[in-house]
Each structure stands twice: as structure tokens, then as C-alpha cells.
Amino acid sequence: MYVRRVRLVHSCLQLAVFASPVLLSAQASHAQAITAQGNMVAIDSNPAKMAKTLQRVSVIGHYDNAVGTSNAASQGIILGSLLQDLPLLRPGEVLEAIPGMVVTQHSGDGKANQYFLRGYNLDHGTDFATGVDGVPVNMPTNAHGQGYSDLNFVIPELVQQIDYRKGTYFAENGDFSAAGSADIYYRNSLLAPFAQVTVGSYDYRRALIAGSFPVFPNRSDAAATSASAGPILLAAVDGLEENGPWRLPEGMRKLNILLRLTDGDATNGWSIDGIAYQAHWNSTDQVPLALIQSGQLCRFCALDPTDGGDSTRDILSGEWHTHDAAGYTKVMAYLEHYQLQLFSDFTFFELRPATGDQFEQEEARNILGTKLAHGWAHNLFDHDSTTEAGLQIRRDYIHVGLFDTEARVPFQTVNDNLVGETEAGLYIENTTEWNEWFRTLAGMREDIVQMNLTSLSLAQNSGSASASRTSPKLSLIFGPWHDTEFFINAGDGFHSNDARGVIYKIDPTTGGPASPVPPLVGAFGEEAGIRTDAIPDLQSSLALWHLNTASELIYNADSDIGSTTPNGASTRYGVEWNNHLMLNNWLLLDADLAYTHARYTHENENGLSGDYIPNAVPKVASIGLTVHDVDGWSGDIKLRYIGAYPLSQDDALVGPSSLVTNLRVQRQLSPRMSLSLDVLNIFDRKYYDISYEQDYRVSTTAPVVPAGITVHPGEPREFRFTLRLNL
Structure with a gap:
């Protein structure tokens, strides 16, 4: 849809009709316009400018990131068309469309992915906040890791767009967003119902059926031609x-x-979503690299054949929004039930030679939350201005525990807790256009967290804690001049810590005194950037950024509260260069490059020498070439490079670089039928999704390896065929 003007306009009209209310936010683009045969269609997210003539903005390719649509060089919108072109190994890889983001896996595919961005090993989402249709995905005080973000329930074919923001500069974003955030939005309707079947290597089988239908199909012509033709039900x-x-x-x-029921458009409307998801899997967790290299263990073998897990997620959410010349209002609420059961074994026989080191991480969680936002247009010193105020409240009721197991049979409780955790955030943000070439985005956010913990296994560890944090934000945007804008951004952010680490008085593993951590950990980020459309058919952006974090959360294989534990303060800086070029009306090139320098600020703060941050990836590159609709053929080839990264704090151990290339070829067989072939890791390169420095013992008779390397191999070449039929 990105290669011809007619298709471009059709796509953007869909975006105008079906986009999420996020487009109404003062943080979204202040004006978007699409020209089709001399006619202008506009979406204006700044009520103060609704009465004004909007500047023409072109939308090119997979990204809606033209000049005038962002408040930072590292902010943007990914159109759903990109996900239709990309060959994806796993659903969570939709986030790899974010420039500089890497998505991998260190365990079974039902588990949350590993995320890497701006020198963070985000583990499963600690410093990157993710939401789906407004519902937060990250889990505080999770059984496996703080901020655990499982995106396996996302259906890529139904994604309308992904709005991403890097850095700490946006008042709407709270917990877990120090490195950035992404909001995934589903479509409201489909052009036609469809069914597709995918078969592939290694017994891969997938079936998807989806369609949208008017709830009142026999409405009168007058109703059908009104602003809203009535509620539409999308089912998949x-x-x-x-x-x-x-x-x-x-x-x-x-x-x-x-199930998604919607009515209205981006100006006035509502939606109700229902999601039901369940998964079961066996895991091949990371294994010692030395065993693979010596031939004692095959590349895709497991040391513990009983690892695995189960997960369920049920969500009911609803939102309502309205928008007029005076301002806008957005209201949403969500209710979620979530369960996770993980059996893992990373150290094998080091801790418990008689039984092995397998453990179970288990939780059952109910979440109730709401988000309210109101924006109003006004004048500030005779300049067009919009102010948005918002309130976000979330309450988690969690039963979370850690148990020693053998072959999935628990025999000892390490900890078992009932946790109630409330997070509340209040923010205000002002956007003012001081003249034609200068606007500001200034905000303030106040967050409060309150934790109550009842220990069912050790009464002394029961207790409560609370904390608050104020986070100012400021962005200065200059231009455009010659289709070029300049950005200066700064702001405070934070992540919360696991309630067990905050409240525990006794370490349940050692029996000694625990070392408590603060409930909230601050971060400060700043960025200077440029975005330009000066070269025809090229969107290009460059960002120079810096980020300080008061406490690093790191991976810990034998942690007694999960797989992330606090470490010392850190500092990062880097550069990102993103380019999206439409070479002609059927050929598109995306090239994104990122470099990061990440270090601890105080050497030996944790008793170890060196200041390197383990698993902080310094170099990332993604290059994609897309061919679209050439005599019914389409295709996409994407290369992803991850540079070598430190595994130990002294940089004595280094994880190898990796280079993976994926290919998708599609053929339109008829107006209703298409066939596609995905070739994942087309060159069958041997690489590792993740490497760790880790203590382990592979058998009861083997010696303990105090600082070995464990790896999770990347998957070999795979073929997947998909037949899609429009019904």
C-alpha cells in the first residue's frame, strides 16, 4: 500500500478512520495531512490548530515519520503494512520494527522475549514499557523478572500501527519506560474477512481466521452515510x-x-476489547557453550528435559474518546487475569547436587486499571497552545512464589507471597507553538507506588512500602526549514523494583539479612536530534542521546526473587541513524544503525572489577529491502546485525556478534488468494540468540565452573508457507 499514491491515500484514510485515540494526544503528531488528487484529508491532534490550514505532510513507506509529526527524532509511528511484509519468527518480533530494537529468546517460545535497546539488556521488559490497545503488558513483581512483558498474544496481521517513543521525555509514560515505550494498536475493521494456514519446518502449523462485520447490517442508507455506520465487530x-x-x-x-467492538472514528468513538490467550510449551534453556564446542552436547540439546511452562491471559478493556474544537477527552479501563508457571534450570547441579537446580516460578494475578486524559485548546501569551492532564491508576493483586523442584515436582518452598501493588500517576503536559519554526512540549509527572506483602512462607518478610517520584520533561522543536526539524529533549524517568526486593528483611535462600532496594529507581535522559525530508522520497533521522540510571537491573540465574536483581548506577550514550527511502513506486529501502556506549558509573560498587555492563549490546544494524506488487509478486529481505557484547563486568568474556537474514516472497494468485514463503535465517548461519556469563555444574561428578558461558542457540534455517484466502 506504500508504493502507489492511490494505495497510499487509501491506507492513510484507513488510519484516519480506524486509528487509536492515541492520535488525539498532544504527544502525537501535531498535524498530519494526506493529499489525493488535490484533496486534503487531515487529522489534527492539536485542537488549537483545528481551525487552521494544515501543512502538507507526505507519508512514505512503512513509517509515518515525516517532518512535523514527532516531538523527538527518536519518536515515530510504524504502519501495520510493515508487519505484513516482514518475515517474523515470533510475534514479539513486531517490536524489531522499532529502529535499534533487538528481540531474542533464551528459553521456550511461550516465554516473554528478551529485548535489547540503547545498551539495555531489558531482560523481558524492565526498562521498556509496552501496551496493547492501551492495556499495559509489563508486570511488576513478576514471578520471573521485574517488568516481564509477554507479547506472544499479539496477532501481527491485525496490527494497525505501533507508536514508539525512546527516552524519558514524555509525560504520558511512567513505570518501565526509561529506555522507551511502544503502544500497539489493533485495527477496528478489515477490508474483507480472511483465513490463512501456515505450515513449515519443525512441525510448524498455524491457522488464523479473522473478519469484521457491522453489528446492524440492515441499517438505513441515511445511517450508513452518517459519520458512523454503527458498531463494527472484529473477531479473530x-x-x-x-x-x-x-x-x-x-x-x-x-x-x-x-473480539473487538468499535464505533465511531478517531474524533468521536468507543471500543470494547476481549482477549483470551493460553499457551503451553517445553523449554530448551541456555546450556554451557563448552559442552557444545566439545561435542558433548548437540547444538539444540537440553540438559534438563523437564523445563517448560504455561501461561494464560484474559483481558476485558474499553475506551471512549471525543474531540472537538475546544479539546478532547479519553477514558479507558481494563480488567485482566494472568497466570504464569515456569520451570527453569540454569545452573544444573551447582546448588543442589542431589536433586538438580530446577525451580518453579509461579504467579496468579488480577489487574484493575484506568486511564483518564483531558486536553483543552487555549492561548498562551497569544500563541496556540494545548494542555493535557492525565491520571493513570493500576492495582495488581498477585500470588507469586518460587519453589525448588525436580522434574516439575515441587519439594521445597523458597518464597510464597500475596502482594498488593498500586501504581498511580498524575501528569500534565503543554504543547505551545510560539511561531512557525519553534514549539515546545513541557510536562510534569508525579508517580506514587504502594506495596503490601504478606509472606506465606516466612512471616518476618511481611510488610509494606511506598514511594513517590516527580519527573519533569521538556522538549524544544525547531523548524521546519527546508523540510528539516531539530529537537532537544530532556526528562526524568524511572522503573519500579520487585516488591519482594523492597520489603524482604531476610534472604529466603541464605537465611541472612536481606539488602532492601528502593521502590522506585530514577533515570535522567537527554537527546539532540534532527529529522529531515529534504531529499525527495527519503525520511532520515539522527539522534544523539545520553541516559543515567540510578540502579541497573541485571540478569541473575539463581536469584531468589526472580531473574533480575539490582546492581550499581550506570550511564549510557549513543547515536542512532535511521533512513527510509522509497527508491521508486515498487522498491523500498529501510536502513537503521545504532551505537551505544554503556558503563557502570562506579567501578567495584558491587565487589567486581571493571565497569562494563553485561549484555549491553553496543552495535545494532537493520537493513531491509522491500519489493511490492510487481506483476503480482512482492518480497522483503531483512538483515539484522548485533555486535559483540561484554558478558562480564571486566570484559574478559565477550558474547559473539550475530548476523541473521530473513526473506519473505509473496505471490497474489487471484484477487482472493495469495501464497507466501518465509525463509528464516536464509543462509543457515550458526549464531546465539543470547549468551551469559554464569556459574554452573553440569553433573554431580563434574566440577563447578565459576565463570562459564551459557548460550541459547539461534534457530537454523526454516521454511514457512502461508496460504491466505479472502472470504
Whole structure:
């Protein structure tokens, strides 16, 4: 849809009709306009400018990131068309469309992915906040890791767009957003119902059926031609089975159901979503690299054949929004039930030679939350201005525990807790256009967290804690001049810590005194950037950024509260250069490059020598070439490079670089039928999704390896065929 003007306009009209209310936010683009045969269609997210003539903005390719649509060089919108072109190994890889983001896996495919951005090993989402249709995905005080963000329930084919923001500069973003955030929005309707079936290597089988329908199909012509033709129901069922290349069959089984009822448009409307998801899998966790290199263990073998997990997620959410010349209002609420059960073994026989070191991380969680935002247009010193005030409240009721197990049979409780955690954020943000070439975005955010913990296993560890934090934000935007804008951004952010680490008085593993951590950990970021459309058909942006974090959360294989534990303060800086070029009306090139320098600020703060941050990836590159609709053929080839990264704080151990290339070829067989082929890791390169420095002992008779390397191999070449039929 990005290669011809007619298709471009059609796509953007869909965006105008079906986009999420996020487009109404003062943080979204202050004006977007699409020209079709001399006619202008506009979406204006700044009520103060609704009565003014909007500047023409072109939308090119996969990204809606033209000059005048962002408040930072590292902010942007990814159109759903990109996800239709990309060959994806896993659903969570939709986030790899964000420039500089890397998505991998260190365990079974039902588990949350590993995310890497701006020199953060975000583990499973600690410093990157993710939401789906306004519902936050990150889980505080999660059984496995703080901020755990499982995106396996996302259906890529239904994504309308992804709005991403890097850095700490936006008042709307609170917990877990120090490195950035992404909001995924589903479509409200489809052009036609469809069914597709995918089969592939290693017993991969997937079926998806989806369609949208008017709730009142027999409405009168007058109603049908009104601003809203009435409620539309979108329904989808997504089922998957696969075993993967692992010697221990993964046995991944997933069922995902989505019901979405909507009415209205981006100006006035509402939606109600229902999601039901469940998954079961066996895991091949990371294994010692030395065993693979010596031939004692095959590349895709497991040391513990009983690792694995189960996960369920049920969500009911609703939102309502209205927008007029005076301002806008957005209201949403959500209710979620979530369960997770993980069996893992990373150290094998180091801690408990008699039984092995497998442990179970388990939780059952109910979440209730709401988000309110109101914006109003006004004059500030005779300049057009919009102010938005918002309130976000979330309450988690959590039963979370850690248990020692053997072959998935628990025999000892390490900790078992009932946790109530409330997070509340209040923010205000002002956007003012001081003249034609200068605007500001200034905000303030106040966050409060309150934690109550009842320990069912050790009464002395029961207690409560609370904290608050104020986070100012400021962005200065200059231009455009010659289709070029300049940005200066700064702001405070934070992540919360696990309630167990905050409240515990006794370490349940050692029996000694615990070392408590603060409930909230601050971060300060700043950025200078440029975005330009000066070269025809090229969108290009450059960002220079710096970020300080008061406490680093790092991966810890034998942690007694999960897989992330606090470490010392850190500092990062880097550069990102993103380019999206439409070479002609059927050929598109995306090239994104990122470099990061990440260090601890105080050497030996944790008793270790060196200031390197383990698993902080310094170099990332993504290059994609897309061919669209050439005599019914389309295709996409994407290369992803990850540079070598430190595994130990002294940089004595280094994780190897990786280079992976994926290919998708599509053929339109008829107006209703298409066939596509995905070739993942087309050159069958041997690489590792993740490497760690880690203590381990591979058998009861083997010596303990105090600082070894464990790895999770990347998957070999795979083929997947998809037949899609429009119904």
C-alpha cells in the first residue's frame, strides 16, 4: 500500500478512520495531512490548530515519520503494512520494527522475549514499557523478572500501527519506560474477512481466521452515510503448534481469541476489547557453550528435559474518546487475569547436587486499571497552545512464589507471597507553538507506588512500602526549514523494583539479612536530534542521546526473587541513524544503525572489577529491502546485525556478534488468494540468540565452573508457507 499514491491515500484514510485515540494526544503528531488528487484529508491532534490550514505532510513507506509529526527524532509511528511484509519468527518480533530494537529468546517460545535497546539488556521488559490497545503488558513483581512483558498474544496481521517513543521525555509514560515505550494498536475493521494456514519446518502449523462485520447490517442508507455506520465487530481466532529444531520437542501449543467492538472514528468513538490467550510449551534453556564446542552436547540439546511452562491471559478493556474544537477527552479501563508457571534450570547441579537446580516460578494475578486524559485548546501569551492532564491508576493483586523442584515436582518452598501493588500517576503536559519554526512540549509527572506483602512462607518478610517520584520533561522543536526539524529533549524517568526486593528483611535462600532496594529507581535522559525530508522520497533521522540510571537491573540465574536483581548506577550514550527511502513506486529501502556506549558509573560498587555492563549490546544494524506488487509478486529481505557484547563486568568474556537474514516472497494468485514463503535465517548461519556469563555444574561428578558461558542457540534455517484466502 506504500508504493502507489492511490494505495497510499487509501491506507492513510484507513488510519484516519480506524486509528487509536492515541492520535488525539498532544504527544502525537501535531498535524498530519494526506493529499489525493488535490484533496486534503487531515487529522489534527492539536485542537488549537483545528481551525487552521494544515501543512502538507507526505507519508512514505512503512513509517509515518515525516517532518512535523514527532516531538523527538527518536519518536515515530510504524504502519501495520510493515508487519505484513516482514518475515517474523515470533510475534514479539513486531517490536524489531522499532529502529535499534533487538528481540531474542533464551528459553521456550511461550516465554516473554528478551529485548535489547540503547545498551539495555531489558531482560523481558524492565526498562521498556509496552501496551496493547492501551492495556499495559509489563508486570511488576513478576514471578520471573521485574517488568516481564509477554507479547506472544499479539496477532501481527491485525496490527494497525505501533507508536514508539525512546527516552524519558514524555509525560504520558511512567513505570518501565526509561529506555522507551511502544503502544500497539489493533485495527477496528478489515477490508474483507480472511483465513490463512501456515505450515513449515519443525512441525510448524498455524491457522488464523479473522473478519469484521457491522453489528446492524440492515441499517438505513441515511445511517450508513452518517459519520458512523454503527458498531463494527472484529473477531479473530489464532491457533499455533510447533516443535522447533530442539532435540526435546518444544510442544508449543497456543490459542488466541480476540473480539473487538468499535464505533465511531478517531474524533468521536468507543471500543470494547476481549482477549483470551493460553499457551503451553517445553523449554530448551541456555546450556554451557563448552559442552557444545566439545561435542558433548548437540547444538539444540537440553540438559534438563523437564523445563517448560504455561501461561494464560484474559483481558476485558474499553475506551471512549471525543474531540472537538475546544479539546478532547479519553477514558479507558481494563480488567485482566494472568497466570504464569515456569520451570527453569540454569545452573544444573551447582546448588543442589542431589536433586538438580530446577525451580518453579509461579504467579496468579488480577489487574484493575484506568486511564483518564483531558486536553483543552487555549492561548498562551497569544500563541496556540494545548494542555493535557492525565491520571493513570493500576492495582495488581498477585500470588507469586518460587519453589525448588525436580522434574516439575515441587519439594521445597523458597518464597510464597500475596502482594498488593498500586501504581498511580498524575501528569500534565503543554504543547505551545510560539511561531512557525519553534514549539515546545513541557510536562510534569508525579508517580506514587504502594506495596503490601504478606509472606506465606516466612512471616518476618511481611510488610509494606511506598514511594513517590516527580519527573519533569521538556522538549524544544525547531523548524521546519527546508523540510528539516531539530529537537532537544530532556526528562526524568524511572522503573519500579520487585516488591519482594523492597520489603524482604531476610534472604529466603541464605537465611541472612536481606539488602532492601528502593521502590522506585530514577533515570535522567537527554537527546539532540534532527529529522529531515529534504531529499525527495527519503525520511532520515539522527539522534544523539545520553541516559543515567540510578540502579541497573541485571540478569541473575539463581536469584531468589526472580531473574533480575539490582546492581550499581550506570550511564549510557549513543547515536542512532535511521533512513527510509522509497527508491521508486515498487522498491523500498529501510536502513537503521545504532551505537551505544554503556558503563557502570562506579567501578567495584558491587565487589567486581571493571565497569562494563553485561549484555549491553553496543552495535545494532537493520537493513531491509522491500519489493511490492510487481506483476503480482512482492518480497522483503531483512538483515539484522548485533555486535559483540561484554558478558562480564571486566570484559574478559565477550558474547559473539550475530548476523541473521530473513526473506519473505509473496505471490497474489487471484484477487482472493495469495501464497507466501518465509525463509528464516536464509543462509543457515550458526549464531546465539543470547549468551551469559554464569556459574554452573553440569553433573554431580563434574566440577563447578565459576565463570562459564551459557548460550541459547539461534534457530537454523526454516521454511514457512502461508496460504491466505479472502472470504
